[in-house]
Amino acid sequence: MAFSDARCTSCGLALGARGTVQxxxxxxxEANLGRCMRCRDQSVVFTCPNCAFEGP
Ligand SMILES: [Zn+2]
Ligand SMILES: [Zn+2]
Incomplete structure (x- = not known):
């Protein structure tokens, strides 16, 4: 599984730094979602690009 284009699903920040999750x-x-440290900390809602699921 490659994550070469991993970005925070909420704000679009490129992932790879400490504190980011995928x-x-x-x-x-099916969809790969990502969250940066800031969006994790602030519990920003994400939306799945595949099924439009919204969650924390
Ligand atoms: Zn973010
Ligand atoms: Zn989904």
Whole structure:
């Protein structure tokens, strides 16, 4: 699994730094979602680009 284009799903920040996370969409299990440290800290809502699932 390559994450060469991993970005924060909420704000678009490139991931790879400490504190960032990448995970599969909990709803469809297909889309790769990412969250940067800031969006994790602020519990910013993300939207899955594949199934439009919204979650914290
Ligand atoms: Zn972010
Ligand atoms: Zn999804």
């Amino acid at each position: 995970f599969k969409c909990p709803n469809c299990g």
